[in-house]
Amino acid sequence: MTKIPVHLDINGRHHELQIEPRVTLLDALRERLGLTGTKKGCDHGQCGACTVHIDGERVLACLTLAAQAEGRAITTIEGLAREGELHPVQAAFLERDAFQCGYCTPGQIMSAVACIREGHAGSDEEIREYMAGNLCRCGAYPHIVAAVRQAAQEFAS
Amino acid sequence: MRDFSYLRATSTDAARQAAALPGAMLLAGGTTLIDLAKCGVAEPDTLVDITHLKGLDRIAVDERGATIGALARMGHVADHADIKSRFPAISEALWQAASAQIRNMATIGGNLMQRTRCPYFRDPANFAACNKRVSGSGCSAIGGVTRGHAVLGTSEACIAMYPGDLATALVAFDATVHLGERKLLVDDFFLLPGTTPDREHAIEPGEMITAIAIPGSAAARRSTYLKIRDRQSYEFAAASAAVGIEFEADGRTIRDLRVALGGVATKPWRVRAVEDALKGKVLEPETVRAASLLAVEGAVDHGANHYKIELAPRVVARAILKLGETA
Numbered sequence: 001m002t003k004i005p006v007h008l009d010i011n012g013r014h015h016e017l018q019i020e021p022r023v024t025l026l027d028a029l030r031e032r033l034g035l036t037g038t039k040k041g042c043d044h045g046q047c048g049a050c051t052v053h054i055d056g057e058r059v060l061a062c063l064t065l066a067a068q069a070e071g072r073a074i075t076t077i078e079g080l081a082r083e084g085e086l087h088p089v090q091a092a093f094l095e096r097d098a099f100q101c102g103y104c105t106p107g108q109i110m111s112a113v114a115c116i117r118e119g120h121a122g123s124d125e126e127i128r129e130y131m132a133g134n135l136c137r138c139g140a141y142p143h144i145v146a147a148v149r150q151a152a153q154e155f156a157s
Numbered sequence: 158m159r160d161f162s163y164l165r166a167t168s169t170d171a172a173r174q175a176a177a178l179p180g181a182m183l184l185a186g187g188t189t190l191i192d193l194a195k196c197g198v199a200e201p202d203t204l205v206d207i208t209h210l211k212g213l214d215r216i217a218v219d220e221r222g223a224t225i226g227a228l229a230r231m232g233h234v235a236d237h238a239d240i241k242s243r244f245p246a247i248s249e250a251l252w253q254a255a256s257a258q259i260r261n262m263a264t265i266g267g268n269l270m271q272r273t274r275c276p277y278f279r280d281p282a283n284f285a286a287c288n289k290r291v292s293g294s295g296c297s298a299i300g301g302v303t304r305g306h307a308v309l310g311t312s313e314a315c316i317a318m319y320p321g322d323l324a325t326a327l328v329a330f331d332a333t334v335h336l337g338e339r340k341l342l343v344d345d346f347f348l349l350p351g352t353t354p355d356r357e358h359a360i361e362p363g364e365m366i367t368a369i370a371i372p373g374s375a376a377a378r379r380s381t382y383l384k385i386r387d388r389q390s391y392e393f394a395a396a397s398a399a400v401g402i403e404f405e406a407d408g409r410t411i412r413d414l415r416v417a418l419g420g421v422a423t424k425p426w427r428v429r430a431v432e433d434a435l436k437g438k439v440l441e442p443e444t445v446r447a448a449s450l451l452a453v454e455g456a457v458d459h460g461a462n463h464y465k466i467e468l469a470p471r472v473v474a475r476a477i478l479k480l481g482e483t484a
Contacts, residue, residue: 021162044192063191
């Protein structure tokens, strides 16, 4: 199939790609742009490892065509830290030891940042419900909930 | 995933025309379509992206009811203050569906076009027989692993379960789907499998969902969506019920009742037998439990899904009694 030009705005930087229309945002990030922080888990929208933000909202890069994301502001895990300073959610994940193998962690963190911003991190129960789209096969869930709760409290104070 | 050409629609009319061409499909949130394209189930030649169209994502609510644009996303509708207060069952059905990420992507129109999760339907590489994919090819589910399959509305050709939550709440409250000028009850929009399970929706080539409308009512205002599943979140229903209730002035006698079942039927399943049996009655646990058994009248199981016949009436009864407690 003919390749099409796609312009993507990722972490404040402009990128121009020539890609087949079927290329997902996830594959464009990882395979074309070398932004491998966004992980490919199930590739079917069931695990949340590929969570990124589009126009500030968390979405799944594996079920988004790169072409659909044109004209939108995309943020990946690489775009979270500011001037060498970790994002408070990243810091909370380190402090709370909220991972084991780390593969789901970029997706967990991107999801957590949005979860807090949405106002859905008010209690452990609410955090569990609104973080349910991010699976952790190591089972680090108790520490993930603790990290999200800590970061949410930091934002609130 | 087979390649396709990509077209970004600039107007609703242009989208309808482009999608009417053979091999073309509308693309909204993509949470069903891109997934099924990866499974080899959907094989579009052209995808017509409608997510950049303006003005189709409006949510308007007043005393008469709610009108929700086809491109409004599930998460936004779930969190909308007036939807939460006037249609709690709609909000609850939405936030209990999928995950936060998927709800940010998936649109209300696309949600109505969601396909079954039948594992045989989703796996053409290993199961050639599926009447939903290829008419007349047979059904791999019948005689297979059926734990998640339907017990109501099935046919000899198909037992695939309709997995959606929103539409279950919509049929309970007489919502209509707007296909441009043409308007259909959501209940009539979804088709029984019968001998043509490949045809799931009463939508014609060249038509596009533009909005859904839900009439306001006292029963919608006092409503809930109870969803029981194998894990607590991010899972399809083992059985669910959308229920709305209105009491007489005494606060105990049921004036109006709406009941629809999810997770157990081949389409969103309104159960008027339960409603009729309880209207005019005083809300008592024994009466409610007895009437709720009518929800699964005519149910047929295929072995492993037998539990749904026992579970569904209990979900209905619990939902009705829960609404009664808040009297």
